[in-house]
Amino acid sequence: MSAALDIIVVTIAAVLCLGLLARRGKDMNLEQWSVGGRGFGTILVFVLMAGEIYTTFTFLGGSGFAYGHGAPVFYILSYGCLAYIISYWMLPPIWRYAKQHRLIAQPDFFAHKYDSPALGILVALVGIVALIPYLVLQLKGLGIIVDAAAYGAISPTLAIWIGAGVVTVYVMVSGVHGSAWTAVLKDTLILAVVLFLGIYLPIHYYGGYSPMFNAIDAAKPGFLALPAKGESVAWFDSTVLLTALGFYMWPHSFGSLFTAKEERAFRRNAVMMPVYQLILLFVFFVGFAAILKVPGLKGPEIDLSLLRLSVQTFDPWFVGVIGAAGVLTALVPGSMILIAAATLLANNIFRAVRPQASDATVSLVAKSLVPVVALVSVIFTLQGGTTIVALLLMGYAFVTQLFPTLIASLLPRNPVTRQGAIAGICVGVATVAATSLTHTTVAMLFPALPEALRDLNIGIVALILNTATVAVVSALTRRRVAFA
Amino acid sequence: MAFVKWLAVLPFLGILVGVPLLNQVQPLVLGMPLILAWIVMWIVLTAVIMGIIYLCDPANRDP
Numbered sequence: 417m418s419a420a421l422d423i424i425v426v427t428i429a430a431v432l433c434l435g436l437l438a439r440r441g442k443d444m445n446l447e448q449w450s451v452g453g454r455g456f457g458t459i460l461v462f463v464l465m466a467g468e469i470y471t472t473f474t475f476l477g478g479s480g481f482a483y484g485h486g487a488p489v490f491y492i493l494s495y496g497c498l499a500y501i502i503s504y505w506m507l508p509p510i511w512r513y514a515k516q517h518r519l520i521a522q523p524d525f526f527a528h529k530y531d532s533p534a535l536g537i538l539v540a541l542v543g544i545v546a547l548i549p550y551l552v553l554q555l556k557g558l559g560i561i562v563d564a565a566a567y568g569a570i571s572p573t574l575a576i577w578i579g580a581g582v583v584t585v586y587v588m589v590s591g592v593h594g595s596a597w598t599a600v601l602k603d604t605l606i607l608a609v610v611l612f613l614g615i616y617l618p619i620h621y622y623g624g625y626s627p628m629f630n631a632i633d634a635a636k637p638g639f640l641a642l643p644a645k646g647e648s649v650a651w652f653d654s655t656v657l658l659t660a661l662g663f664y665m666w667p668h669s670f671g672s673l674f675t676a677k678e679e680r681a682f683r684r685n686a687v688m689m690p691v692y693q694l695i696l697l698f699v700f701f702v703g704f705a706a707i708l709k710v711p712g713l714k715g716p717e718i719d720l721s722l723l724r725l726s727v728q729t730f731d732p733w734f735v736g737v738i739g740a741a742g743v744l745t746a747l748v749p750g751s752m753i754l755i756a757a758a759t760l761l762a763n764n765i766f767r768a769v770r771p772q773a774s775d776a777t778v779s780l781v782a783k784s785l786v787p788v789v790a791l792v793s794v795i796f797t798l799q800g801g802t803t804i805v806a807l808l809l810m811g812y813a814f815v816t817q818l819f820p821t822l823i824a825s826l827l828p829r830n831p832v833t834r835q836g837a838i839a840g841i842c843v844g845v846a847t848v849a850a851t852s853l854t855h856t857t858v859a860m861l862f863p864a865l866p867e868a869l870r871d872l873n874i875g876i877v878a879l880i881l882n883t884a885t886v887a888v889v890s891a892l893t894r895r896r897v898a899f900a
Numbered sequence: 901m902a903f904v905k906w907l908a909v910l911p912f913l914g915i916l917v918g919v920p921l922l923n924q925v926q927p928l929v930l931g932m933p934l935i936l937a938w939i940v941m942w943i944v945l946t947a948v949i950m951g952i953i954y955l956c957d958p959a960n961r962d963p
Contacts, residue, residue, distance in 0.1 A: 487927070487935055490936055493936075493939050493940070497942065497943045500946070501908045501950065504908070504954075625932065626932065633927065633928050638927070640928060641923055642920075649920035653919075680959075683957070683960055687950040687954050690944075690946040690947040691944065697936075
């Protein structure tokens with residue numbers, strides 16, 4: 417084994433121990449396992465919700481996207497900032513309602529607000545469908561890290577199986593308590609590693625940031641601006657908007673907001689989080705530094721750029737430290753996603769089928785489903801062929817379809833009926849599914865559209881169709897109720 | 901508070917309108933991508949704006 421792999425193995429062992437320590441003295445019923453008994457203070461809620469910022473998506477996907485696409489990567493820096501503004505007003509009323517009615521999962525909120533168990537099941541299904549690509553990208557990242565740290569001694573396939581096994585064991589022993597405490601360790605380590613790499617590599621290879629960007633601009637003119645076609649300004653704006661609106665629609669984000677002790681935690685986070693994500697800049701700098709130093713990575717290989725440059729630059733022991741930080745960025749969000757998916761399946765699908773099931777049975781089913789969800793994700797991961805950023809954007813296109821129905825439910829007088837909510841979500845999700853499966857873009861669907869609109873993110877198009885359907889069906893069904 | 905909370909619209913305009921406009925000028929200024937510098941500026945401004953809103957919001961006062 418290489419020194420790099422030794423360090424990663426020690427990190428994984430330490431994380432599993434931390435997970436076991438986190439559960440001590442707690443009766444692991446479903447509420448403790450999935451939302452930590454609603455007892456987390458500002459700091460723990462902060463690191464759980466900031467977990468969205470530092471996942472494999474940003475560590476490997478962000479640097480890879482900067483390496484392979486250039487300026488379009490700046491969308492990653494933009495959407496969080498807008499999402500935090502929305503969160504200031506959106507999260508407190510959701511938290512209050514969930515606490516008042518003792519809700520533990522996202523579908524419970526929708527089902528309760530619209531008095532429709534069918535809507536709850538639909539939201540659970542959308543959540544599970546969206547979570548799979550998100551979990552796949554974490555496992556893909558784990559595979560890349562273990563493969564790189566082993567210097568070829570472990571195949572990527574075996575690395576993915578090992579990664580999935582570790583996440584599964586971790587979740588089954590500790591639930592959300594382990595994720596919260598490991599998130600503190602993860603954020604500390606990743607902060608140090610990303611800052612070091614983002615400062616050291618551009619200086620080491622180019623002499624500074626300005627010489628690096630000048631060299632890139634000379635070698636690849638136009639790479640540091642949004643292109644006229646493809647990932648153009650229309651793509652940028654629609655993708656930023658889609659991801660900002662969908663930021664808190666993920667089932668595990670909903671889950672982490674249920675863990676809070678008081679609603680002021682969300683408003684404080686909305687002030688602190690925008691600055692916290694500036695660390696992403698240094699992830700981008702690593703990707704930009706790799707462009708001229710490890711050239712030739714194409715397609716899904718661009719996600720390897722950070723580790724390829726690290727292996728080329730540092731001793732194996734330090735590659736191990738970088739890999740350990742990377743493993744944590746996959747492990748913590750991966751565990752949150754697994755908890756969310758298993759809770760959705762048990763609490764919102766299984767309980768709907770067997771309403772007489774006791775809480776203990778549902779809790780047991782949730783934990784038993786963890787390896788099943790992990791196995792499905794491994795199968796999708798091994799099919800490969802997609803970049804980490806593309807996987808996340810596919811997930812976002814699905815979960816953002818819940819946004820119109822959620823926002824309407826927070827209004828003093830909700831204009832949306834349960835039929836309108838179900839129809840809108842179905843139309844939005846069907847649009848995303850059809851275009852994702854057939855790899856269709858707006859430009860292919862509507863070739864006559866003006867250039868400015870042809871690059872729109874398909875998720876935004878689905879969201880527009882979704883909102884229109886919600887409005888029409890709600891108007892029709894409300895009128896029918898009035899006449900009845 | 902009613903006026904202050906409308907400041908939250910500015911980052912949306914800054915990013916969704918500002919970036920497409922700036923994309924039409926030269927990409928590098930003082931060796932840094934212009935779009936990147938603009939987005940970073942708006943992230944810092946967002947934190948300041950949300951801080952002002954938080955301090956002016958009566959809901960955040962200790963009972």
